[in-house]
Amino acid sequence: MRAYGELNREELLAMKQEVEASYEEARGKGLKLDMSRGKPSKKQLDLAEGMLTVISSNEDCMAEDGLDCRNYGGPVGIPEARRFMGDIMGVPMDQVIVCGNASLTIMFDTVSRSFTHGVLGNTPWSKLDRVKFLCPVPGYDRHFGITEYFGVEMINVPMTPEGPDMDLVEKLVAGDESIKGIWCVPKYSNPQGISYSDETVRRFASLKPAAKDFRIFWDNAYCIHHLYEEAEKQDQILNIIEECEKAGNPDMVYEFASTSKVSFAGGGISAVASSKANLEEIKRHMNYQIISHDKINQLRHVKFFRDLEGVKAHMMKHAAIMRPKFETVVSVLEKELGGLGIGSWQMPKGGYFISFDAMPGCARAIVARAKEAGLVMTGAGATYPYGKDPEDSNIRIAPSLPTPEELAVAADIFVLSVKLVSLEKLLEEKA
Amino acid sequence: MRAYGELNREELLAMKQEVEASYEEARGKGLKLDMSRGKPSKKQLDLAEGMLTVISSNEDCMAEDGLDCRNYGGPVGIPEARRFMGDIMGVPMDQVIVCGNASLTIMFDTVSRSFTHGVLGNTPWSKLDRVKFLCPVPGYDRHFGITEYFGVEMINVPMTPEGPDMDLVEKLVAGDESIKGIWCVPKYSNPQGISYSDETVRRFASLKPAAKDFRIFWDNAYCIHHLYEEAEKQDQILNIIEECEKAGNPDMVYEFASTSKVSFAGGGISAVASSKANLEEIKRHMNYQIISHDKINQLRHVKFFRDLEGVKAHMMKHAAIMRPKFETVVSVLEKELGGLGIGSWQMPKGGYFISFDAMPGCARAIVARAKEAGLVMTGAGATYPYGKDPEDSNIRIAPSLPTPEELAVAADIFVLSVKLVSLEKLLEEKA
Structure with a gap:
C-alpha cells in the first residue's frame, strides 16, 4: 500500500x-x-443483573455498623462501601468518602466549592481575577466542560506516551499562581488509553505550585477497566495519594472513581479519596448539601461484588x-x-x-x-x-x-x- | 390545674x-x-419493602420511552418519573426535572448556582456586596444552614397561623434589592405544621420584589404527608406554580419535593418544578454537573407506587x-x-x-x-x-x-x- x-x-x-x-x-x-x-x-449492563435483587428484604438493608441504609445517616458512606471503593483506588477507607451515582458531580462540586468557599482557607476563586487550569490534551470533554462553565482559563498541555508533558506542567504551575488545577485521567486515559509512567506520577506528587490551593484532579475512571486478563497486558500506575504523602504534598490531590462502567452507568456509586484536611472540607460542604447519599445502592454494590477480587x-x-x-x-x-x-x-x-x-x-x-x-x-x-x-x-x-x-x-x-x-x-x- | x-x-x-x-x-x-x-x-421504612425487588431483571429496566435506565441518558429524568413527581406537586411533567435522592441538594445547588452564575442573566450573587434571604420562623434548620454557609444575611419573618407574615414579606421584598429569596415549607410546615392559606399563596404569587432575581424556594416536603384519611382533616394549599403564572410571575418560584419520607430516607427520588426559563437554566447547569441521575431508582418508584392514587x-x-x-x-x-x-x-x-x-x-x-x-x-x-x-x-x-x-x-x-x-x-x- x-x-x-x-x-x-x-x-x-x-x-x-x-x-x-x-x-x-x-x-x-x-x-x-x-x-x-x-x-x-x-x-x-446485563452482567450486573444480580445486583438488582441482591437486596431483597428489609432485613438485607443493614450496614455492617448497624446503620439502616433505608434511613438518613452515614453522610460519608457506609463502612463496607468506603472499604470497597478504597480498595479499588488502593486507599485506606478512612481517606474515602462514598457519594452518589456520579464522580463527575463530585468533581463539579469540588470546583464549585473552590469558587464559592475557597480551598483550605485560601481566597475563594470567585474573588480572583483569573483562575487557570492545565488541560492535558487530548482529554475528556466533560472535564473541560466543568472548567469552561466556571469561566476558568484552560491551558493545553500535550500528552506524551508517558502522560502529560511534565516539563511543561512543572514550569507552568511553578510560575503562575493563578493556575489552580489540572485535569488527569491517569490510567487508560480518555481518549488515548495512555497510562502515566511511574516517573510522571512521582513528578506530579512532587510539584511545587506557586498556588497553595493548586489541586490535581486525578480522575481514576478506568482504574480496573483492563481489556486483557494477563497481568503483563494490564497497566499499573503508582498510587498518587501515597506518592503525594511521601513528597510532603498530601493535600495536593483529589482522586475520583466510580462504578458507572462497572455496574450501571448512572446507577452506580462514586467516591473521592484525599487527605484528611481535604476530606474534612468536603464533609463540611456536604453537610449542607445533603443529609446522606443513597446507601441502599452502596450496599447493593458491596453485596454484589463482595470485594476487590470480586469486582476484578x-x-x-x-x-x-x-x-x-x-x-x-x-x-x-x-x-x-x-x-x-x-x-x-x-x-x-x-x-x-x-x-x-x-x-x-x-x-x-x-x-x-x-x-x-x-x-x-x-x-x-x-x-x-x-x-x-x-x-x-x-x-x-x-x-x-x-x-x-x-x-x-x-x-x-x-x-x-x-x-x-x-x-x-x-x-x-x-x- | x-x-x-x-x-x-x-x-x-x-x-x-x-x-x-x-x-x-x-x-x-x-x-x-x-x-x-x-x-x-x-x-x-418496612412499608416500601416491595420496592427493593420491583425491578428484578434486565428486561424490567426500560423506561416507557425505551431508554435503558441502566445506561447514561435522560438527564431530566425518565418520563414516567417526571409525570409521577409532577402529579404529586400538581404540575405538568414538562415543568418537572427529576433528580437524585435529595431535594436538599437541588436547593443547595440552586443557591450555589445563583452565586457562581447568577439567575437568568442577573449578576452572580458572588459579585454582590450583600445577599439576603427572608426566613419564616420557626423554620427548617437545613434551609437556614444552606444560606448561612453561603454567607447570606438572613432576616426573620414571623409565622402566623396562615403562613409567613405577608405584610412584612411584601414590604421587605419591595424595598430591598438585596433580598434574593425566601425559604418556605408551605404545607404542614417544619416545625409548626402550618399550611399556608389561599390568601397567603396568592400574595406570594403576586409579590413585587425589587430584585429581578428574587426567588421563592417552595419546599413542598410534606405535600402528601397527611396524618388523617378524612378529606376534611387534610390540608390543601393552592398551587404556587399556577398562581405565579396567573400573576404574571412565572419565574419567581422553584418548587421542590421528594420521596425521602415516602419510600426511603436517603434512598428516594427528588424533583424540582418551575417555569420553562428556570428549568432551562437548571438543565444547563446539570449538563455540566452530571450525565444523568439514577434512573433505575426513578423507575423503581414508579413501578412500586404506580401513580398518584397509589402513593396516596x-x-x-x-x-x-x-x-x-x-x-x-x-x-x-x-x-x-x-x-x-x-x-x-x-x-x-x-x-x-x-x-x-x-x-x-x-x-x-x-x-x-x-x-x-x-x-x-x-x-x-x-x-x-x-x-x-x-x-x-x-x-x-x-x-x-x-x-x-x-x-x-x-x-x-x-x-x-x-x-x-x-x-x-x-x-x-x-x-
Missing part, C-alpha cells in the same frame, strides 16, 4: 472516485450507528465483551489505513476509547462525513478545551456501545470517511 | 421538689431516646403509624402541661413535627435537661437562622422515630424537663 502523500494528482483522483463509490454505497444503506460516547453496551473478576467479563470490539476497530484501521500516512492510532490495553489522529485540518470534515453516512462520532474538537483542536486532527472513537456486527460496519464507514476527506485535502493541496 | 405563674414561692418550691423527684427517677433509668430529627421509623394510599399506611405518635405526644402535653401556662403547641394535621413554645428563655435549658435524662431533642434555636432563637422559646418535637412505647416515655421526660426549667425560671424571677 502506497502512502496517499506519494500519489500524484491523477492517482489521487482515481482513488477518490473509488472511495467515493464505496462511501456512497454505505451511505445509501441509511444506517444509524453511534460511536460517540463511552456508553456500556447492553451485554455489559466481574471486570474480566466486561473485558471479554469489550476486547473484540477494540480489536475489530484497530484491525479495520490497520487493514484499511495502514501505510497510507493519513492517520495514526494506538491499541490501548484498557479504558473506553481509541484515539485517532487524522491529517491536520481533517477531523471535523471526517466526523461530518461519517455522520452523513449514519455514524455518529464524538464531535471533532471535543477532546480539547473549548472544543477547539488547534490542529483539527484528533477524533475519539468509542467502540463500546455498538454490537460487534454494527461495529464492523461502523469502522468501515469511519475509514471510508477518513480516506475521502484525506484525499480531498491532498487534492486541494495539489490544486 | 393552676397556672404556675399564679403560684407563690412556697408553692413553686414544693412543686419543684415533686417534679425533681420524678425527673431524677426518669434520669436514673439511663434511657437513650431520640426525638431530634424527622427520621421515619423502621415500621414506615401508601401515605395512609404511614399515617396509620404516625398518627398515634403525634396523638400520644399531644395528649401527654395536654394532660401534663395543659393550663399550666408554661408552654403552647398545636396538633398538626400532617408533616413530621410538633412545635412547642416554652416560656421565653427556657428552651435551651429544657433541651439540656431532656438530654441529661437520656432524651435527645433538636437543639434549641435550630428552628431559627444562625441557631439563634431571640426568645429562646421554640423547641421542635420529632415524634416519628421512636416506637410508641419509647415515645410515651420520651414525652414524659420532655414534660418533666419543661416543668422543671419553668419552675426554676419562675423561682428565679420571684427571687
